[in-house]
Amino acid sequence: MGRPPETLANLSLAGAALDRAAHRRRAAGLLEALLGDPATRVLQLEAGSAEVLDGAGDDDGRGGRGGPGDDGLRLALRRPLPADREALGLFLGEDGDGTAYVAVVGDAVDSEGARDLRTLRQVGADLGHVDADLFTTALGLANWHATHTHCPRCGAPTRPEQAGWLRVCTEDGTEHYPRTDPAVIMSVVDDDDRLLMARGAGWGEGRFSVLAGFVEPGESLEAAVAREVREEVGVEVADVRFLGDQPWPFPTSIMLGFTARAVTTELTLQRSEIAEARWFTRAELLGGVARRELGISPRLSISRGLVERWVGHPVEGPP
Numbered sequence: 001m002g003r004p005p006e007t008l009a010n011l012s013l014a015g016a017a018l019d020r021a022a023h024r025r026r027a028a029g030l031l032e033a034l035l036g037d038p039a040t041r042v043l044q045l046e047a048g049s050a051e052v053l054d055g056a057g058d059d060d061g062r063g064g065r066g067g068p069g070d071d072g073l074r075l076a077l078r079r080p081l082p083a084d085r086e087a088l089g090l091f092l093g094e095d096g097d098g099t100a101y102v103a104v105v106g107d108a109v110d111s112e113g114a115r116d117l118r119t120l121r122q123v124g125a126d127l128g129h130v131d132a133d134l135f136t137t138a139l140g141l142a143n144w145h146a147t148h149t150h151c152p153r154c155g156a157p158t159r160p161e162q163a164g165w166l167r168v169c170t171e172d173g174t175e176h177y178p179r180t181d182p183a184v185i186m187s188v189v190d191d192d193d194r195l196l197m198a199r200g201a202g203w204g205e206g207r208f209s210v211l212a213g214f215v216e217p218g219e220s221l222e223a224a225v226a227r228e229v230r231e232e233v234g235v236e237v238a239d240v241r242f243l244g245d246q247p248w249p250f251p252t253s254i255m256l257g258f259t260a261r262a263v264t265t266e267l268t269l270q271r272s273e274i275a276e277a278r279w280f281t282r283a284e285l286l287g288g289v290a291r292r293e294l295g296i297s298p299r300l301s302i303s304r305g306l307v308e309r310w311v312g313h314p315v316e317g318p319p
C-alpha cells in the first residue's frame with residue numbers, strides 16, 4: 001500500500017526485518033531438518049511468553065538479526081533440543097545471514113533459576129526489529145493454531161502442515177490457513193482540532209484511547225471507520241485517511257490506523273461498549289497525562305502512535 005506523505009513511522013511490531021522465506025514452507029521435512037541443525041535458532045514460546053536477555057553480549061551464535069532495541073532487550077534464542085520435535089513447530093523465516101528461525105510452542109514450564117519470561121506486550125517496543133518480527137509472527141501463528149484444532153466443516157481434528165502455516169483436516173482433507181482479523185483504529189479530530197478519546201466499558205477510571213473496531217464482512221476499511229465511530233459515540237466523520245498499520249497478535253489481529261475529520265461533535269454513547277467519551281485539547285490531554293489523571297495506551301501500540309501524531313511529539317507517560 002503506498003503511504004501518503006504524512007504517516008506513522010517506526011511503529012513497533014511493524015518492521016518487516018525478517019525474511020519469512022515462504023517458499024521453503026512446502027519442502028517435505030523442513031522442520032525436522034531445521035530442528036536437527038545446530039545452526040537453527042529456536043524461539044521457545046511458553047503460554048505466549050518468551051525468555052528475554054539484556055542486549056549486551058552476543059555469545060549465542062546468532063546471525064545478523066539486527067541490534068537490540070533501544071532499551072537493549074533481545075530474545076533468548078537457543079539451539080534445537082530433541083524434545084522440540086514433539087512440540088508444535090513453526091518456521092518463522094531467515095535473517096540476512098541465512099540463519100533459520102523456528103518457534104516451538106508449549107505450555108508454561110516450571111522455571112528453575114531466574115529465566116526472564118515476558119509477554120510481547122511487555123517487551124515488544126524494546127526488541128530489535130528481527131526479534132520483534134519473530135515474536136509477533138510466532139505469537140499470532142500460535143494463537144491461531146490454539147483455536148483451530150478442529151475442522152470447521154466436519155469437526156474432526158486438524159493437523160499442522162507446511163511448517164506450521166497450514167492445518168489440514170484429518171477426515172476430509174480440507175485446508176485451513178492462518179487468519180488475521182483486520183481492525184480499524186482511528187484518530188477523530190474536530191474542526192477545533194480536538195481529539196476524540198473514549199474509555200471502554202470495564203476499563204479503569206481515567207484510561208482513554210482512540211476508538212477501534214473490527215472490520216465486518218462486505219465492508220470497506222473507510223466504511224468500517226465511519227460505522228464504528230457512529231455506533232460507539234454517534235459522531236459522523238469525513239475525510240478518512242490511512243496512516244499506517246501494525247500486526248497485533250492479541251490474539252490474531254492487524255490494526256489499520258486512520259485519521260478522520262468529525263463533521264458532528266455531539267456524543268451519544270453506546271453504553272455496552274463505551275463508558276465515557278470526550279473531546280480533548282492538547283493542553284487537556286498533556287496536562288491529564290502529566291498529572292497522572294489520564295492513562296493513554298502503551299508505547300507499543302498504534303493507538304499511542306495516533307495520539308502522538310495528533311499531539312505533534314512523543315508524550316511522556318506510561319511505558
Ligand SMILES: [Zn+2]
Nearest residue numbers: 151154169172
Ligand atoms: Zn473436516
